[in-house]
Amino acid sequence: MTANLPRRRLLGLAGAGAALAGAGAAVGAFASNRPDPEIENLSAAKVPFHGAIQAGITTLAQDHMHFVALDVKTTKREELVALLKEWTKAAERMTSGLEAAENGAVGGHIQAPPKDTGEALDLAASALTLTIGFGPSLFDQRFGIADQKPEALIDLPLFPLDDLDPLRSNGDLCIQACANDPQVAVHAIRNLVRIGFGKVAVRWSQLGFGRTSSTTRAQTTPRNLFGFKDGTRNPKAEDTDLLRDHVWVPKGEGPEWLAGGTYLVTRRIRMHIEIWDRTSLFEQEQIVGRTKGEGAALGQTKEFDEPDLNVKGAEAIPVIGEVAHIRLASPESLGGARILRRGYNFTDGSDGLGHLDAGLFFIGFNRDSRKAYVPMQQALSSKDEMMEYVEHTGSAHFAIPPGVREGGYWGDTLFK
């Protein structure tokens, strides 16, 4: 068996791969490059692992996600660094459609457990991206990096109505796997976790299906489980100025190792979908501030018409209500603050009371969570009518280091 045999040979996709590589590189250079809309349909595509920024942030949002948060169990810095290097190697391989290790699933010694778990053997790269992040708790005294902790990497405050489960919150590290095939995403997390046994332990993990935001203009706006288009005003990969101002941490802001990185907030938002489903269309649209069909802001006609918060109807009542979701979350209401959202829908079985345990796994990237996510959530948690229908059950905050250069490893700017 050839050691580097791709899991599946991708005939005729060379061009697509090249186009995707172009998009990745362009984002890294903060330049504009419109991806080919057809790429969205190519489950087979490969997204380059290396670059100035990590993949999985402005990358064309894939359809599936497996997210894991881990706690570091070893207290030795060198063991952690060795793990990060080993992970990087496996991540490089898996994102290019290879097994986690050479001679992985079936090429090794017959008496040894296979090095790759095998469930992705016949599957293509599926646009897999793997993105690592470091939580506030990693920067304690264990690894000699306490003085490298970014000031913005705060423990998120408790917001009104939070109902957080500690077993679904926080973590020393996180790895986000996104792919167009759920099995590819799960395979990647499973194999990375396996490599880490003894050094790290899974704290919580979350599966997601159905992206709830588009991150490039080539993608249509998807719908969340409330049935509404979500992320219409999301900054897109093409909006390089917005990304520069609102997502990427510039050199000189925070520790040097984080320059070109960002901050990630995850929130597991349980939706009371059964209650929502009994709510009239009128009320649903009032709560969101958009129409359900077209997705236009109230008072406008098309999805991408800019919402106008100054329009009032009869009796001078604002057409987009004072407590409508899109008003409270709008940059206009938050002093210009913006977030790049990249969340996924989830359904984790049922809750034992005859209701689906479903919702939105919120993933938001921003330049400084203290200035963007926190004030936004403060406004939403205290005022948003939608809070009647949702419950935040998990929460985490991570610093996302810049991308890995050829020959480098995850977190090398922090640990060098």
Add this chain to the structure above:
Amino acid sequence: MRKALVIIGSLALLTACSGNGTQDASGAIAVEATDDACKVARTSAGTGNVTFEVTNKGTKVTEFYLYAEGDRILGEVENIGPGLTRKLIVEVGESGKLQTACKPGMKGDGIRGEFTVTGDAKKATDADAQLAEATKSYQRYVNSQADQLLVKTEEFVNAVKAKKVDEAKALFPISRIYWERIEPVAESFGDLDPKIDGREDAIEPGTEFTGFHRLEKDLWVDGLKDDSPKIADQLLVDVKDIVNKAKTVELNPTQLANGAKELLDEVATGKITGEEDRYSHTDLWDFRSNVDGSQAAVAALRPVIAAKDAALATSLDEKFKALDEALEKHRKGDGFKLYTELTPDEIKALAETLDALGEPVSKVAEVVTSK
């Protein structure tokens, strides 16, 4: 913590049907606003959605209004900066003589112009006598419950202030019966609800934890504190305020129907989970009262429902009865079992019966407002 949507909802109804993509952009009426003129390209329209596209060609920030007789605002768009174009879609329900106005500098009466609307009335009317009777009947219910709320809250507050802990604990779920029965009406007065019924984890940062649940925590967990009497006094003041407001609020049939549904939502998200009365565990009292309130609103509307959709009326009767029976199983003495005394199976059975009722109740608004 439901907020003011009940009230805002009905008023916004007139404008909310906009934005559905049916209006052709070419049908928009251009308005050119300058510092001393307000040129409206067309000064007449048919009933239905009327779209204005207002361009500010002046130097001052401006506003554009559409007024009905007596300067009743039908729609407005504010803060139009120089050089900007903004859209205003107004649903005009009836024919009539209207006025347009540009307000350069965003002040004064503005530069007025005549605007004529012709055509058939598009606005729904609540002329139906049955519906009028339904709202009157429900208003009487709200009044009677509000009166009792005041009486029982006063007894509860007095017991707290007299440091009669056992008596106060017994009165806590009883005073809440009347609150929970008319909760959507009471909650529509945004600021008062969190003060009276806010839960410790649900209040905004910087806001004091007050009201029923603060006293609940004192009575069951922390013991009465130095400021408990002050909290109790404030509760009574706030309840008096809300009682007066609840008795003067004008309700419409949609609000009744939505209120009936919201009461069941309250049960599903707050009571069935034991979150509402987390210190006293008297959630089943609140559960019972929410269902009572929901049933009262549906009962007021029942003649209309029966006339328009007899099957729905029957289904509502059956499902309310089933939930009654499920709840009554948990009676204990003068009240109910504590939430903590219920088994997971019993909670699930209640949740399922509640879901079964929630579905037909969610259809009431459509039935009563359809022609």
